[in-house]
Amino acid sequence: MDFETIRTETRGPVALVTLNRPEALNALNSRVLEELIRAFAEFEADPEQRCLVLTGAGDKAFAAGADIKEMAAMAAADFYAADFFSRWTSHIVKATRKPWIAAVNGFALGGGCELAMMADITIAADTARFGQPEIRLGVGPGMGGSQRLTRAIGKAKAMEMCLTGRMMDASEAERAGLVARVVPRAQLLEEALKLAEEIAAQPPLAAIAVKEMVNAAFETTLEQGLIFERRVFQVLAGTADKAEGMAAFIAKRPGQWTGR
Numbered sequence: 001m002d003f004e005t006i007r008t009e010t011r012g013p014v015a016l017v018t019l020n021r022p023e024a025l026n027a028l029n030s031r032v033l034e035e036l037i038r039a040f041a042e043f044e045a046d047p048e049q050r051c052l053v054l055t056g057a058g059d060k061a062f063a064a065g066a067d068i069k070e071m072a073a074m075a076a077a078d079f080y081a082a083d084f085f086s087r088w089t090s091h092i093v094k095a096t097r098k099p100w101i102a103a104v105n106g107f108a109l110g111g112g113c114e115l116a117m118m119a120d121i122t123i124a125a126d127t128a129r130f131g132q133p134e135i136r137l138g139v140g141p142g143m144g145g146s147q148r149l150t151r152a153i154g155k156a157k158a159m160e161m162c163l164t165g166r167m168m169d170a171s172e173a174e175r176a177g178l179v180a181r182v183v184p185r186a187q188l189l190e191e192a193l194k195l196a197e198e199i200a201a202q203p204p205l206a207a208i209a210v211k212e213m214v215n216a217a218f219e220t221t222l223e224q225g226l227i228f229e230r231r232v233f234q235v236l237a238g239t240a241d242k243a244e245g246m247a248a249f250i251a252k253r254p255g256q257w258t259g260r
């Protein structure tokens with residue numbers, strides 16, 4: 001299957017995936033999901049690729065949501081039978097243990113906002129706008145918006161956004177803790193790739209483990225999370241990269257990682 005709705009390329013250890021339906025504001029249809037699933041599986045399978053950046057083609061949108069034209073004709077039974085949207089969790093969020101970044105270049109609405117929130121780090125262009133406008137379509141978020149947005153920015157703002165469909169601009173999103181950083185539109189890709197390269201240059205096992213540790217904070221009690229963190233730390237302490245990292249620090253030289 002050739003990619004029709006996304007573009008993929010690699011830049012050294014960084015994979016760059018671009019949602020590529022600018023004429024539909026990169027709306028997420030079934031074909032996009034199939035292609036993203038394949039791109040994420042390829043990223044995960046290649047040990048040379050260490051961090052992925054996901055962005056949108058064009059200047060207007062990262063993704064303006066799930067494809068309304070595709071969903072309009074679907075009955076409740078179709079959504080239910082297919083457990084529609086479930087594969088975003090099972091085949092995108094859970095597809096890779098390696099870190100990935102969403103570089104939000106414009107509208108991130110509905111499923112687009114939800115996709116940005118699936119990323120390990122979200123950075124935004126100053127032109128980005130975030131929202132969960134599904135209520136205006138007679139539905140609600142379906143790819144995690146009510147859960148991830150609430151965890152990211154708290155109940156008050158999440159409730160307001162989901163109940164009204166109001167959009168947040170990039171600086172409000174940064175203040176609310178939805179995005180790690182806002183950069184000028186022209187520098188978004190460069191900054192996202194630089195961040196990805198920085199992550200790709202870290203010891204690979206530690207990068208996977210740190211992602212697991214932070215994600216555990218969303219799934220466990222504090223006590224269980226602290227135990228998990230200590231155990232993972234203790235496992236990392238047995239790696240060659242730990243010996244190298246600490247020796248390199250003491251010798252005042254850069255570490256050379258083997259991923260062992």
Ligand code: CAA
Binds near residue numbers: 025027085137
């Ligand atoms: N699905 C399908 N097509 C979409 C789309 C979407 N989510 N968003 C935009 N498009 C299409 C438009 O239909 C239009 O196509 P045509 O040229 O064929 O008419 C094209 O993209 C350009 O869009 P507009 O002309 O509307 O552009 P605009 O600049 O006037 O408005 C916008 C931009 C405010 C983002 C507006 O497009 C919009 O409101 N889009 C829908 C946003 C939305 O409701 N998203 C939630 C979808 S439901 C969902 O995501 C469920 C979930 O939780 C998973």
